[in-house]
Amino acid sequence: MNSIEEARHAANSACNLVVFSGAGLSAESGLATFRDKGEGLWSKYDPMELASVDGFDRDPELVLRWYEWRRQRHRSATPNAAHRAIARSGARNVTQNVDNLLERAGVVPEQISHLHGSIMSDRCHAECGWRCDIDLEECQVLRACPSCGARTRPSIVWFGESLPEDALTRAIEWCGEADCLLVVGTSGVVQPAASLVGMAKARGTVVIDVNPDANEHTGLADILVSATAANAIPEILSGIEKAPPK
Numbered sequence: 001m002n003s004i005e006e007a008r009h010a011a012n013s014a015c016n017l018v019v020f021s022g023a024g025l026s027a028e029s030g031l032a033t034f035r036d037k038g039e040g041l042w043s044k045y046d047p048m049e050l051a052s053v054d055g056f057d058r059d060p061e062l063v064l065r066w067y068e069w070r071r072q073r074h075r076s077a078t079p080n081a082a083h084r085a086i087a088r089s090g091a092r093n094v095t096q097n098v099d100n101l102l103e104r105a106g107v108v109p110e111q112i113s114h115l116h117g118s119i120m121s122d123r124c125h126a127e128c129g130w131r132c133d134i135d136l137e138e139c140q141v142l143r144a145c146p147s148c149g150a151r152t153r154p155s156i157v158w159f160g161e162s163l164p165e166d167a168l169t170r171a172i173e174w175c176g177e178a179d180c181l182l183v184v185g186t187s188g189v190v191q192p193a194a195s196l197v198g199m200a201k202a203r204g205t206v207v208i209d210v211n212p213d214a215n216e217h218t219g220l221a222d223i224l225v226s227a228t229a230a231n232a233i234p235e236i237l238s239g240i241e242k243a244p245p246k
């Protein structure tokens, strides 16, 4: 058996398959990853300037304009074969991605935990509770919270911030229940997200790692698939179809 066949067998044998994804899942949709050499966003931009509270406090306009640019990129991105195969499988998803390509492929929101928030909405920086979905066609954003007057910002987790409690709770529960964890397109360097993979592995979950390059999860994976998401995931998930709605 080659590694894709092994992975397909493990995924098809699982009672509770969970997909754990990172930026590599959306790379073949045209969205840059963060740490790939040359093309990764963090090799061109300083995360402490653009993705931290200190950076935002220093120059909010710069940060907001950068996210507007990223939203333009998201507007032209469409789900790739991996997103579509994941949607067909009906598996639960724990994702670090802030895009909505899994949802657009057909995964229902109840089946996704967005650990790092969403680029598709803004919220009040002072956390008064105001939140607003962003229409990518219009992309018009308010600079001041209509509720309390504080600055608005993307609903994304920045460096040094805590993960959304509801998303983290769901992710811990789902990874804890999984008997097979399909890890795809993540470097595994950002905590606490990455620790969920080790946690699942420690309780006996079969870990499949789909990534063209070595990463922090390579050493603990039971099955390593050295391929891109759009090439490998449809094959691995073939044969797994969610039950049609009753």
Ligand code: OAD
Pocket (backbone or CB within 6 Å): 021, 022, 023, 024, 025, 027, 028, 033, 034, 035, 036, 040, 096, 097, 098, 116, 156, 157, 158, 159, 184, 185, 186, 187, 188, 189, 190, 210, 211, 212, 213, 214, 215, 227, 228, 229, 230
């Ligand atoms: P990274 O950019 O750190 O890692 C992307 C991974 O995807 C690398 O291991 C690549 O080898 C792999 N990869 C690249 N192309 C691929 C493809 N076509 N198919 C499969 N894998 C591919 O991205 P993340 O691990 O998601 O935080 O980064 C974690 C967090 O760091 C992100 O959520 C982001 C960032 O700062 C926030 O936005 C809050």
